[in-house]
Amino acid sequence: MEIIKIKDENIINIAKEIREGKIVIFPTETVYGIGTNALNEKSCEKIYQIKNRVKEKPLIVLISNKNMLKMVAKDINEIEKKLMDTFWPGPLTIILKKQSNIPDIITAGKDEVSVRMTSGKIANKLIEKAEVPIVAPSANLSGKPTGTKPEQIAIDFENKVDYMIDIGNISSDITSTIVKVIDKKICIIREGKIKREELEKVAEVVI
DSSP: OEEEOOOHHHHHHHHHHHHTTOOEEEEOSSSEEEEEETTOHHHHHHHHHHHTOOTTSOOEEEESSHHHHHHHEEOOOHHHHHHHHHHOSSSEEEEEEEOTTSOGGGGTTOSEEEEEEOOOHHHHHHHHHHTSOEEOOBSSOTTSOOSOOHHHHHHHHTTTSSEEEOOOOOSOOOOOEEEEEETTEEEEEEOOSSOHHHHTTTSOEEO
């Protein structure tokens, strides 16, 4: 695993590597993520193997702008649009109907995909330069604490990933909130940085 310093040329080079299916650990607006090209089925399968993650747990897909949303999701309803307008870019993951080019492995075989437009500057730039959506579950081995400390992450993933972008410790281990719109109501699948009170400003919320 190569540790990368933050420079524009490094970001561009790492983005190209992600596009080609390499595995990279990088900071998001929540915690460190372990990511690769979301459209590359073999690379996505490696994420499961590396994390020792059960394949019944879908992976979150990060995008950098709303135009990229067309690559991963379809049939967006009005409440989903309002959620995006209100909270994106930011730590809200929305479960949407998936496009056919999204590998089944990252959706646990379901016809829906978990999507977030990241507000993390580094993550956003990686996605923008890679020109593909990126899967990015937390950079931790399954069952271990969420990835916030690069020293521990480096120990856990030594010789298992290609690169890590190290910006030091992340102060919070709170992950993104995950929601799904059902019957015009917002269902909270996992509460994280976005709280119920904030979501209630968009539509009725159920748990």
